[in-house]
Amino acid sequence: MAQKDFLSERLEEASRTASERMIRIYTDFYEPNLQHIIEREMGRYPSADCTFFGGHEYTERKMLCVHPRGEAPSVEDYPIDCVQIDLPKKCGIAHPDVLGAVLSLGIERDQTGDITVRDGLVQLFVSRPIGQLVSDELTRIGKWEVSPRLASAGEVKVYEPNFSETSVIIPSMRIDALIHSVYRLSRSEAAAFVKGEKVFINHESVTKPGRDVREGDIVSVRSKGRFIVERVAGQTKKGNIKIDVKKFS
Secondary structure: OHHHHHHHHHHHHHHHHHHHHOOOEEEEEEOHHHHHHHHHHHHHOOOEEEEEEOOOOOOOOEEEEEEEOOOOOOHHHOOEEEEEEEOOOOOOOOHHHHHHHHHOOOOOHHHEEEEEEEOOEEEEEEEOOHHHHHHHHOOEEOOEEOOOEEEOHHHOOOOOOOEEEEEEEEOOOEHHHHHHHHOOOOHHHHHHHHHOOOEEEOOEEEOOOOOEOOOOOEEEEOOOEEEEEEEEEEEOOOOOEEEEEEEEO
């Protein structure tokens, strides 16, 4: 509740300033669930609006811009730096290692967007001018020496999400039943994730294990991952439901 109150106060102030001074206000990077909340909150302010961008079209964490209604920025206007790092072969560096190294420089998590580790390359998005700080000061990730560089717009790698397709059999369309099958948890563990406010359907927090899901729903489970309910493929002879799922990796 405190986080939502703080967010509402920031949005109110930014909306008033943007509409009165006719300027665009760029703030932090937000996860998809908070982007959804912000968009809903912005409906309270008829003279202001908001847009998000995170570096390319498939990023999840995106920077917020609050602006006068009808004055949305172009993607080139967002003050976002892209930093790229060539990794040593077989170093085993992963997302948590990169994030820890970046935060150790005194950078706040809200100032960082997506971090991708793929094909021997780290790509991370940060608020400008923090990219220069990362480029100058980040010399190691774990035991490995690294040489970050600022990437131009033309050098940004646009990575589409990877996913695997699978099918699960569940007794009902309840969210806890689906999480139980997709992530091979016990039913009590699945329910605990929901009750612990760690589950989101279409970026909205879900707290009731009995909440039903539908085709097309995007389900996020904090610390576990994200998947799409692609299709209800039919019923088994015992009356259970077969669901086709796209699981992001």
